[in-house]
Amino acid sequence: MRARGDKVGVGSVVLGVVLLAAGIPLLVPRHMSREDAAANPATVHQEPVEVARPGDPRKDSPEPVLHIEQVQGPDGLTVQVARSTPATSSLTRFAKDALVPLTPDEEALLREEPSDDLAALVTRMERAFQDASPETRGRQEQRYLAALNLVAKLSAPPPEDARARDEDARYQRALAEEQVKWRTLSPGERDRAQETFKEWFFQGEQKR
Amino acid sequence: MKSFMGALRMVLLLAPMMAWAGPHYVASRDWGSFIWLSTWLDAGQTYTFETRDLTGSAPDTVLHVLRDRNGWSQVAVGDDCQGATRSCVTFVAPDSGYYRVWVRAYADGRGGTASLYRNGTLLLSQQPFGGVPLLFAWNAKDTFRASATSPGGGDHLLFLLRSNTEYLQHDDDSGPKYYPLVTATSTQNVGTQRVVVGRFPGSAGTASFVHDEELWSTIFDDNDGDEDGLSDSLEPLIGLSQNNEDSDGDSIADTLEVFGNDGFSFSEWSSPTARDLYVEVDWMQHPTNPYLTRQPYAGLVADAAAVFAQETGGSVRLHAFIDSALPWHEVVCYGSCANGVDFYALKQSAFSSANPERRPYFHYAMWANRHTSLTSCSSGKAELLGNDLIISMGCFSSPSIQEQRGTFIHELGHNLNLDHNGNDVPGQYSVVHDSVMNYRYQFAGVSNSGWHSYSFGDNGCAACGSSPKAECVSCRDGFLGCGFPGCGSCDCDVGEWGSLELDFSDDGDADDGAGRGSKRSLLTRYAPDDKGGPARFQPRVPHEESSLVRRRDDVRRKRERLLSRGRVEGRDFHVSADGTLLYAECL
Numbered sequence: 184m185r186a187r188g189d190k191v192g193v194g195s196v197v198l199g200v201v202l203l204a205a206g207i208p209l210l211v212p213r214h215m216s217r218e219d220a221a222a223n224p225a226t227v228h229q230e231p232v233e234v235a236r237p238g239d240p241r242k243d244s245p246e247p248v249l250h251i252e253q254v255q256g257p258d259g260l261t262v263q264v265a266r267s268t269p270a271t272s273s274l275t276r277f278a279k280d281a282l283v284p285l286t287p288d289e290e291a292l293l294r295e296e297p298s299d300d301l302a303a304l305v306t307r308m309e310r311a312f313q314d315a316s317p318e319t320r321g322r323q324e325q326r327y328l329a330a331l332n333l334v335a336k337l338s339a340p341p342p343e344d345a346r347a348r349d350e351d352a353r354y355q356r357a358l359a360e361e362q363v364k365w366r367t368l369s370p371g372e373r374d375r376a377q378e379t380f381k382e383w384f385f386q387g388e389q390k391r
Numbered sequence: 392m393k394s395f396m397g398a399l400r401m402v403l404l405l406a407p408m409m410a411w412a413g414p415h416y417v418a419s420r421d422w423g424s425f426i427w428l429s430t431w432l433d434a435g436q437t438y439t440f441e442t443r444d445l446t447g448s449a450p451d452t453v454l455h456v457l458r459d460r461n462g463w464s465q466v467a468v469g470d471d472c473q474g475a476t477r478s479c480v481t482f483v484a485p486d487s488g489y490y491r492v493w494v495r496a497y498a499d500g501r502g503g504t505a506s507l508y509r510n511g512t513l514l515l516s517q518q519p520f521g522g523v524p525l526l527f528a529w530n531a532k533d534t535f536r537a538s539a540t541s542p543g544g545g546d547h548l549l550f551l552l553r554s555n556t557e558y559l560q561h562d563d564d565s566g567p568k569y570y571p572l573v574t575a576t577s578t579q580n581v582g583t584q585r586v587v588v589g590r591f592p593g594s595a596g597t598a599s600f601v602h603d604e605e606l607w608s609t610i611f612d613d614n615d616g617d618e619d620g621l622s623d624s625l626e627p628l629i630g631l632s633q634n635n636e637d638s639d640g641d642s643i644a645d646t647l648e649v650f651g652n653d654g655f656s657f658s659e660w661s662s663p664t665a666r667d668l669y670v671e672v673d674w675m676q677h678p679t680n681p682y683l684t685r686q687p688y689a690g691l692v693a694d695a696a697a698v699f700a701q702e703t704g705g706s707v708r709l710h711a712f713i714d715s716a717l718p719w720h721e722v723v724c725y726g727s728c729a730n731g732v733d734f735y736a737l738k739q740s741a742f743s744s745a746n747p748e749r750r751p752y753f754h755y756a757m758w759a760n761r762h763t764s765l766t767s768c769s770s771g772k773a774e775l776l777g778n779d780l781i782i783s784m785g786c787f788s789s790p791s792i793q794e795q796r797g798t799f800i801h802e803l804g805h806n807l808n809l810d811h812n813g814n815d816v817p818g819q820y821s822v823v824h825d826s827v828m829n830y831r832y833q834f835a836g837v838s839n840s841g842w843h844s845y846s847f848g849d850n851g852c853a854a855c856g857s858s859p860k861a862e863c864v865s866c867r868d869g870f871l872g873c874g875f876p877g878c879g880s881c882d883c884d885v886g887e888w889g890s891l892e893l894d895f896s897d898d899g900d901a902d903d904g905a906g907r908g909s910k911r912s913l914l915t916r917y918a919p920d921d922k923g924g925p926a927r928f929q930p931r932v933p934h935e936e937s938s939l940v941r942r943r944d945d946v947r948r949k950r951e952r953l954l955s956r957g958r959v960e961g962r963d964f965h966v967s968a969d970g971t972l973l974y975a976e977c978l
Binding site for chain 2: 300301302303304305306309312313320324327328330331332334335336338340341343344345346347348350351373374377378381382385386388389
């Protein structure tokens, strides 16, 4: 039993080494590890870098990315750690928990511009759009629109308003009665008549 | 004569209009969000913008396209598109540049969500849209503001329209703390004009709306008697006094509570019609032993606020903020002392260091180990009629929530001019004085209920009901042998809530000598001028503790005030040997 156990142990070690050797290049893209090592071996802290995983992305899911961070170990040892899930802002977590489907643009924005303040995110993207050069304007507008669409998805829906619904029902009834009188008018005249009637009706409603 | 008659005729003609164009106030509410999109358009190109897919109770959009060319103007507008409640506009861009697409609700309650398309391409999907139009007349130079009324409040926008479709002016952030502030450039009184208020996309929160007439507009007199920046016509609409710049008497000027200010904006927390009481709490953190760290329990803020809310029916609102850690010291003293640190030196470095605009209005509570000496086991020491307090529970190995809450409210009570009411002799505390100010109930709560209130009893004697406490001194002395006739059921502190004094100097203004500015100096902190110009609070108010000379002067004034009300020095209050501190010291 003892000899068999030793064989199992040696086998496990060998298998582990093989898996480790095969796994490292899979976990960390080769060009990243080479470039980073060559670029600045003394660097201790590095901002997280997002790297696309090799291979074709699936069309039915957002593109997964690996997140690589420098982590300081004992005795000043610095190692790279690759994680499939990047650090997320509370908005990202909220979107995930609430099962809000996000577009790739919106997901990318949440990753690249972590923020817990939607209005600040919109303002930041708007400023970047307005400061953009003609070459980058299209890209910045895309990000700005993504921010606004993100806001809409993460905002609470407007509350139900029974008073407005009743008022609208009254308006639609009154409008239908009035429209009978406008049959002979041209489309432009009908629009103007409706505008005038609408103003008259809602000013009256406000005084009710 | 002819010109006189002409002027008279003009006055008669204008009189009804002047009466019509009075100020307006809308209390705090949710105004809804606008769609407020920046977009680049090329000169000579035809563009169609439209809203589609409207949802909501009764959704109805109005779509404006605006352009800023050294001043904003409207390029296109559309309300109902082909008879439907959605909107559409088609126009040729007059020049290249950034334009604004503004989508709002036609009327209050007609908001919802809508998608926005440009030339048939979807730009924005299911965006919330809202905003509320307010219809009233105004005169040129009138001001319009929307001030956030919830903490971290939303970013609001404010528009003036000549009619449903004619744009006049708008503003985003010219007011204090980037609240919108518009000064009307023209008089509008034909009946179709409106002001529209709503939020910037993505922001949340509530705001109040204020339309006020031009201040100091006449030659011989002004229309702002108390010179607080709100006209005499407006103040009654809000429930404020025309003759008092601090109508609710909480030492925070009406202007700050209604219009807000940069930094910690008082409009977001305060009410101009309720007394708001602010306290910053810092605590001492032991460097190695977490059991010695004197951090108050997290629920203290809510608990203390609830006591004030319930007992005063909301007329006194406590806003306490547990702020930051202080370096550890075994002993803290008001002033220098052996083996201890000077309270004022610590306060100077830690008190609202990130928000100095709070300093003139906040009490400062230090959660420390011990005060005065290494052998003191007093639970606290607080200024009477002041704004500083020390909670020192170093002799409590692990103070319970009740002990912490009771001590905090007790010491804060001293700041608010409440004393122990004679209950200073150990073992002889009154059972009748049912208040957290009585040591008997400081920890256990009034009637040993765990509820820490300043006034819980309702068994006051007749003398207490109609005269100052001083007249009950003999009655109170009777507590110590409460068999005196007529004294057995006397609670001289009934109504103690009503005697909380936030105007510490008792001189009718906000200056207690602890840093608040006088009426004039408050106005000068608005730049460049509050007389019709944009008011902007200067947040960086340098804070300095009063000099020793000034402190002695303050103590002298407070001492005279307390003695004149029957308080007894050495029993109800103490004055430090150097005359710079008037305080209540607790067992």
